[in-house]
Amino acid sequence: MLEAVISLAVTAFLLLGSPGPAPLALAAVGASSGVKAGTPFLFGILAGLSVAIVAAATGLGALLLSFPQLTKSLQIAALLYLFYVAYKIATNRSGLSSAGDKTVGFLDGFILNLFNPKAYAACIAIFANTSIPVASQVQASAIAALVLFLVAVIADSLWLYFGGILHRVVKTPQQLKYLRLFFASLLVLLLVYVILSSNLA
Numbered sequence: 001m002l003e004a005v006i007s008l009a010v011t012a013f014l015l016l017g018s019p020g021p022a023p024l025a026l027a028a029v030g031a032s033s034g035v036k037a038g039t040p041f042l043f044g045i046l047a048g049l050s051v052a053i054v055a056a057a058t059g060l061g062a063l064l065l066s067f068p069q070l071t072k073s074l075q076i077a078a079l080l081y082l083f084y085v086a087y088k089i090a091t092n093r094s095g096l097s098s099a100g101d102k103t104v105g106f107l108d109g110f111i112l113n114l115f116n117p118k119a120y121a122a123c124i125a126i127f128a129n130t131s132i133p134v135a136s137q138v139q140a141s142a143i144a145a146l147v148l149f150l151v152a153v154i155a156d157s158l159w160l161y162f163g164g165i166l167h168r169v170v171k172t173p174q175q176l177k178y179l180r181l182f183f184a185s186l187l188v189l190l191l192v193y194v195i196l197s198s199n200l201a
Contacts, residue, residue, distance in 0.1 A: 005132065017159075021191060028086070029085075030166070031179050031183050032183060041104045044106035044108060044109025045110075045112065049152050056120060074115050074117045078118075085108055089187070
């Protein structure tokens with residue numbers, strides 16, 4: 001059982017912790033506003049992911065993704081919301097130690113992952129390829145869900161803290177402005193790449 005759990009944790013970390021729009025958004029929020037101000041966004045990301053985990057564990061995620069038009073609509077909604085998050089990061093006017101009006105928060109993170117088909121697809125793939133030797137499938141799904149969520153907490157926190165390290169290095173408001181613009185631009189470029197490399201273009 002321990003080997004199965006470790007294998008699940010490694011797979012989950014590779015899927016959820018690899019660079020992508022949501023991890024990059026976490027790093028951008030950390031760099032823009034610092035870890036403390038970015039924590040509500042992290043909690044929102046995790047709350048949205050928990051919906052995807054439950055959906056995957058109960059089979060609802062697979063049903064959801066079996067409708068191509070719905071999946072495409074959710075992907076477009078997630079991408080549009082990420083553009084909005086990038087805008088909020090770029091236009092944040094807070095100082096080095098204060099939070100501004102446009103700081104992204106819990107609801108931003110929650111909506112982002114709630115509409116993110118890739119979060120559902122990743123969770124479904126993990127559940128489909130996981131075999132934990134326990135008495136019942138319900139127990140196996142519960143253990144897998146718990147491991148998946150804990151791995152997500154670690155991976156997403158690391159991205160936020162990575163951005164937070166950059167935030168602490170910044171010494172002047174002008175440098176902070178450039179850092180925000182850099183991360184917002186990086187996020188936009190990644191989103192453009194996702195659009196061009198998918199059937200959304």
